[in-house]
Amino acid sequence: MAANTALKTPAPPPGTPQAQPADIQIDIRNLGKVYGGTSSDTMVVALDGVDLRIRRGEFISLLGPSGCGKSTLLGIVAGFQSASSGTLLQNGRPIVKPDPSRTVVFQDYALFGWMTVQQNVEFGLKAKGMAKKERAEIARSLIDMVRLTGFEEKYPHQISGGMKQRAAIARALAPDPDILLMDEPFGALDAQTRVLLQEEIARISSEAGKTVIFVTHGIDEAVFLADRVVVMSPRPGRVREEVTVPLPRPRTAEMRSDPWFVSTVNDLWETLKPEWQKGE
Amino acid sequence: MEANSKAHAAAPPFMQRAPRRAVSPRILTDRSFRAAMGLTAFFAVWQALTSLGVIDAFLLPSPAAVAGAMWDMALDGSLWVHLGASLQRVAVGFALACVVGMALGLMCGWWRGVADFVRPVVEALRPIPPLAWIPITILWFGLGDAASYFLVFLGAVFPAFVATYTAVRGLDRNQMNAALCLGATPWQLFTDVLIPASLPIILPGLRIALGVGWMCVVTAELIAAQTGLGYLIQQSRMLFQINNVVAGMVAIGLVGFAMSAVLERIERRVNAWAPSERN
Numbered sequence: 001m002a003a004n005t006a007l008k009t010p011a012p013p014p015g016t017p018q019a020q021p022a023d024i025q026i027d028i029r030n031l032g033k034v035y036g037g038t039s040s041d042t043m044v045v046a047l048d049g050v051d052l053r054i055r056r057g058e059f060i061s062l063l064g065p066s067g068c069g070k071s072t073l074l075g076i077v078a079g080f081q082s083a084s085s086g087t088l089l090q091n092g093r094p095i096v097k098p099d100p101s102r103t104v105v106f107q108d109y110a111l112f113g114w115m116t117v118q119q120n121v122e123f124g125l126k127a128k129g130m131a132k133k134e135r136a137e138i139a140r141s142l143i144d145m146v147r148l149t150g151f152e153e154k155y156p157h158q159i160s161g162g163m164k165q166r167a168a169i170a171r172a173l174a175p176d177p178d179i180l181l182m183d184e185p186f187g188a189l190d191a192q193t194r195v196l197l198q199e200e201i202a203r204i205s206s207e208a209g210k211t212v213i214f215v216t217h218g219i220d221e222a223v224f225l226a227d228r229v230v231v232m233s234p235r236p237g238r239v240r241e242e243v244t245v246p247l248p249r250p251r252t253a254e255m256r257s258d259p260w261f262v263s264t265v266n267d268l269w270e271t272l273k274p275e276w277q278k279g280e
Numbered sequence: 281m282e283a284n285s286k287a288h289a290a291a292p293p294f295m296q297r298a299p300r301r302a303v304s305p306r307i308l309t310d311r312s313f314r315a316a317m318g319l320t321a322f323f324a325v326w327q328a329l330t331s332l333g334v335i336d337a338f339l340l341p342s343p344a345a346v347a348g349a350m351w352d353m354a355l356d357g358s359l360w361v362h363l364g365a366s367l368q369r370v371a372v373g374f375a376l377a378c379v380v381g382m383a384l385g386l387m388c389g390w391w392r393g394v395a396d397f398v399r400p401v402v403e404a405l406r407p408i409p410p411l412a413w414i415p416i417t418i419l420w421f422g423l424g425d426a427a428s429y430f431l432v433f434l435g436a437v438f439p440a441f442v443a444t445y446t447a448v449r450g451l452d453r454n455q456m457n458a459a460l461c462l463g464a465t466p467w468q469l470f471t472d473v474l475i476p477a478s479l480p481i482i483l484p485g486l487r488i489a490l491g492v493g494w495m496c497v498v499t500a501e502l503i504a505a506q507t508g509l510g511y512l513i514q515q516s517r518m519l520f521q522i523n524n525v526v527a528g529m530v531a532i533g534l535v536g537f538a539m540s541a542v543l544e545r546i547e548r549r550v551n552a553w554a555p556s557e558r559n
Contacts (some may be wrong), residue, residue: 001506015498063462078457079460079461080460097460098457098461099461099463100462100463102461103461103462104457104458104461106454106457108454110452110454110455110457110458111458111478112455112458112472112473112476113477113553113554114476114553114554115472117446123459123464123472124463125464126460126468126472127462127463127464127465127468128463133430155553157553171458171462172462175462176461181401181461195478213402238489246527260528
């Protein structure tokens with residue numbers, strides 16, 4: 001992974017007009033996304049005037065009901081789609097296309113079904129042109145990190161949903177990205193597996209020291225994991241409020257009963273309730 | 281279990297055999313055993329109908345007579361010459377159809393714009409049966425191998441196209457995005473993602489294409505060739521060798537069956553990971 005250290009230390013963008021603190025990694029200003037035609041009745045405003053600055057190493061939860069544009073925002077940060085207006089910078093440079101410095105974990109895992117767990121994790125390393133032996137080694141250590149040792153040679157259809165998502169997390173970490181983008185990664189899992197994986201991701205993100213953007217509609221999950229919860233509201237999607245989480249990291253299970261945690265989750269639920277009801 | 285035995289006691293006579301079947305369930309549930317049984321029964325009924333005189337042997341020779349005719353042709357080598365000629369033609373035509381059909385299907389599946397132009401043309405040509413192409417084929421290529429290649433190509437190219445197009449259209453957007461954000465090169469995207477993700481749909485399509493191609497080669501040879509199983513049938517008909525006619529038909533059926541079985545085997549291996557191929 002030493003090969004990637006160059007990506008970790010951001011080259012201070014020479015002569016960039018925006019004066020910004022060096023530790024701002026993702027800079028989103030007045031971002032808008034419009035789908036559909038040009039007339040006002042056919043077009044849908046998915047995002048409107050989104051402003052968000054994300055520091056290096058920060059864990060951000062994007063929280064909101066369905067239709068609030070949080071997944072759209074993630075897709076734009078990933079480079080899968082482009083914004084209709086506004087600016088989006090990574091280390092001072094505009095994001096124009098997908099890049100291994102920003103890898104994505106999908107809700108439906110999106111594992112390559114024809115590859116073993118090992119081959120899936122190696123995919124991004126192979127893309128870099130890394131030698132076979134080296135990438136096998138790195139993949140094995142990542143598989144160990146997500147606790148899948150012993151399942152390297154299994155195919156995705158042979159393992160459980162939780163294991164698939166662990167494999168997908170290892171695959172996303174393999175290219176040693178600066179930023180990990182997670183799109184409702186635990187949405188398809190049962191409640192118990194979800195809680196276990198939340199604790200895993202709390203551990204892994206502290207260990208790996210990545211910037212994480214975590215899209216979710218689970219309030220407790222958002223608060224449990226994040227340094228900062230960015231609450232979004234729908235139609236049009238925009239940032240409604242931000243909650244900074246003072247709990248220390250790594251997060252552990254007992255923090256769920258912390259008075260601050262409990263009251264914050266309740267407060268968020270009370271403020272979000274009307275919107276959730278509207279969305280139903 | 282007790283409820284079961286009670287049910288048996290009350291069951292009509294034909295259901296009471298169930299316990300006995302449980303003694304040898306493996307052989308009865310074995311799929312190739314069942315296939316062999318089905319074929320054997322088919323030939324047995326056919327043999328019975330002809331040897332009992334229900335069907336005039338001049339209209340339909342018995343399986344034994346057909347086997348004899350086949351054996352004779354195998355010994356004098358003519359069966360192999362004709363079979364070889366047919367196989368060679370279907371191989372060339374099918375290969376051409378795969379190249380053209382898959383390339384076109386890939387382009388149409390990948391680029392919406394290409395599909396908008398190409399698909400109407402394909403969909404308008406597709407309903408024309410290969411038989412209807414024969415006159416113009418002979419006009420263009422004369423009598424010979426080229427005409428057969430072309431007819432096999434026509435039969436096989438559409439299933440190959442449709443399968444490839446459908447497969448590429450149905451690719452999982454998230455898998456593509458996953459590959460892209462992991463830094464996949466265009467070549468890696470093609471060989472490691474697009475191709476393997478498409479094979480579960482493409483391969484069954486190619487199996488169907490080969491089956492159609494095999495039917496087309498025989499059709500072509502009935503009219504536009506001097507060798508091949510189709511020609512064998514046509515020539516035997518003119519010589520009133522009804523046994524050889526049916527022997528040729530049986531050969532076509534068996535070879536087609538074998539080709540399909542082999543391809544299905546390959547499919548199961550290649551697509552072992554895919555949902556539809558599980559169990």
